[in-house]
Amino acid sequence: MKYTILILLICSKLTAQSITKYFDLNGKEITSEKFNENRVTKKTVYGYHITDTISEYRIVNRSELGKLDKQTFDTLKSMTKPSEQKEFWIYIFYPGVDRCNKIGRKSTWNIFQDDFELELNKIGTYEIQWLAKTQDNNLRDYTNSKTSWKIDPAHFFESTFFNLHYPCFSSVIVDKEGNYVINKAEFGKNQVWDAVKKLKKLKRNN
Structure with missing residues (x-):
């Protein structure tokens, strides 16, 4: 029995x-x-x-435009301490290893190319922060002189912007008014440029 x-x-x-x-x-x-x-x-x-x-x-x-409420925006600033001198804060998010981002070699992702930041400089002033859900061995393939990975503080970005696991990487670009654009799952430099331009246009229209 x-x-x-x-x-x-x-x-x-x-x-x-x-x-x-x-x-x-x-x-x-x-x-x-x-x-x-x-x-x-x-x-x-x-x-x-x-x-x-x-x-x-x-x-x-794939993309989402929104605005943070004051409490959430204040929490973001408190946790990541972005420069108030910059117009845009760019957060690159690593969700942990998956079939999309596990490549077993040094990444040639196009946001590591020099023209990524050269083009951003033409659009406005910015700051980039590299955030990870976990710092595992897979992340070494995405570590170079341009990156400085830190653990997502208190899982803030995961719970606020990325409540699902989106394959590869995701990003969120935030302006100083709390407006944001999320790029979910696999993205490249063009999506970041477009997001910054969208926020800049939004500011001009307001």
């Missing part, structure tokens, strides 16, 4: 671990086939959240 109960418990746990759900951009549950057809487009990417009992995969907008 004891062995029967043990087997049932093991089977129950395995069954619970096997539950996987997929959701579209509107939060509606969809099939895995439909999810795979639409998970990555010019405007959308996907994020996921995995626990012992369920794996959820969600299609989301």
Whole structure:
């Protein structure tokens, strides 16, 4: 009888671990086939959240424009202490190792190229901070003279901007009024340039 109960418990746990759900951009549950057809487009990417009992995969907008409330904005400034002399604060976020960012060699990511910051200088003044959910061995492939990785303070950026695991890396660009643009999942220098330009245009229009 004891062995029967043990087997049932093991089977129950395995069954619970096997539950996987997929959701579209509107939060509606969809099939895995439909999810795979639409998970990555010019405007959308996907994020996921995995626990012992369920794996959820969600299609989301690739870019998001918003504004922080005063309390959250004050917390961001308190935790990261950005220079008030800069117009834009650029935060690069590493979510931990995944199939997208595990490459096993030194990265040639285009935000490490010299023209990344040269172009930023033409747009405005800025500061870059490199934040990581975890500092694991994989991060060494993304460490060079341009980077200075620090742990996400109190998981602030993860809980505020990146509530799902977005593959590769993500970024959030914030201006001094608390407006922000998030680039979720894999992105490059062009997406950062576009985000800074978008915030600059927003400031001009206000």
